[in-house]
Amino acid sequence: MKNLILGIVLLSSIVSVAQENNYNDAGPNKGKFFAYWGWNRGHYSKSDITFKGENYNFTLSDVASKDKPKPFGIYYFKIDEVTIPQTNFRIGYFIKENYNISIGVDHMKYVMKNDQTVKFKGDLPSGSDVYVTGNEILLSEDFLLFEHTDGLNYINTEISRYDNLDNWLKFKVKNIDINLTEGVGIGMLYPKTNTTLLGKERYDEFHVSGYGVSAHAGLNITFFKHFFIQSNMKVGYINMQDIRTTASTKDSASQHFTFFENMYVFGARFGI
Numbered sequence: 001m002k003n004l005i006l007g008i009v010l011l012s013s014i015v016s017v018a019q020e021n022n023y024n025d026a027g028p029n030k031g032k033f034f035a036y037w038g039w040n041r042g043h044y045s046k047s048d049i050t051f052k053g054e055n056y057n058f059t060l061s062d063v064a065s066k067d068k069p070k071p072f073g074i075y076y077f078k079i080d081e082v083t084i085p086q087t088n089f090r091i092g093y094f095i096k097e098n099y100n101i102s103i104g105v106d107h108m109k110y111v112m113k114n115d116q117t118v119k120f121k122g123d124l125p126s127g128s129d130v131y132v133t134g135n136e137i138l139l140s141e142d143f144l145l146f147e148h149t150d151g152l153n154y155i156n157t158e159i160s161r162y163d164n165l166d167n168w169l170k171f172k173v174k175n176i177d178i179n180l181t182e183g184v185g186i187g188m189l190y191p192k193t194n195t196t197l198l199g200k201e202r203y204d205e206f207h208v209s210g211y212g213v214s215a216h217a218g219l220n221i222t223f224f225k226h227f228f229i230q231s232n233m234k235v236g237y238i239n240m241q242d243i244r245t246t247a248s249t250k251d252s253a254s255q256h257f258t259f260f261e262n263m264y265v266f267g268a269r270f271g272i
Contacts, residue, residue: 027225029094029162031271034102036230038265039076040086042067042108042152047257049112049146050122051197054250058122060137065257068109068149083107083150088263090158098161106154106234108261110191112146114139127198143198146245146253148191150204154212154238156187162220179220181230186213189238195245195253203246210240210256226268234261 046062070085086109092102120137131138160183166172189210196202214236222228239256 028097029100029269030097032094032269033091033272034094034100034267034269035091036088036228036265036267038088038230038263038267040088040106040108040261040263041069042086042110043260044110045258047255049253049255051245051253052251053125053197053246053248056123056125058120058124060139061119061121063118063139063255064113064116066111066113068111068147086151088265090265090267092158092160094162098163100160100162102158102160104156104158106156106261106263108148108152108154108259109150110148110152112139112144114141114145125198145194145196147194149194150192152238153190153192153206154187154214154236155190156185156212156214158183158185158214158216160216175224177222179222180217181220181232182215182217184213184215185236187211189240191240191243193243193245193253195243197245197251200246200251203244205244207242207244209243210238212236212238222269226270227266228269229264229266232261232263232265234263235259236261 044065046064048059048061049063050059067086076085087107088104090102090104092100094100115138117136117138119135124132128137128143131140131143160181162179162181165178165180169178171178188208189212190206190208192204192206194202194204214234216232216234218230218232220228220230235258237256237258241254243253243255245251245253
């Protein structure tokens, strides 16, 4: 993550110099709106997860997880099924020629891997003994299911720099612009967490659970002044201290981890 952030800073410095002789078929950016939609893959660091309730308070250490991509299908485009895949939506405005502000949702998905053995500490709920060996516990499906699959919703505001690279790359083709974008973001986590612990009643409702910060860099290709495709890489930190796990407010979980997200989107820029 540190290397990517350093790379973003260096690229921004290089491109700032290259921008002295701007070549941009799409015309001025300032005052234009943009919007995009697309899809992502997510990668997460291991994390410690703490579960609390009336008769338990324990922490699982270095829990591994994965995302939950869906095969390409018609639901990628159906309005009533667009949240089935891992998606990205953003709308923004160029406040200056090379800077924009935006708000969007990174709809990622997070699934704890079952059948892994991890260390734990604290007081386990009754009935857990069968899964325990010393200070380790097997995270079987009978013991615990834990996932943010509808989803790990990172609702965030970003400020980004946007630079045309045509001169720097010596790429001057009519009606095509190559641009670099990089920036930082901050926002809240609004997951819909699906959890079952030792057969407790499943709870799966949206809940504001914490916050996140992020940095990103991407390559944008604009066609015919208004339409673009873009590939972004994003790194960030998520801290969720108030995750709902059952219908009872006495039961909760908390965790924090870093993430890497790569996304592929399409969109448009337009003036009003």
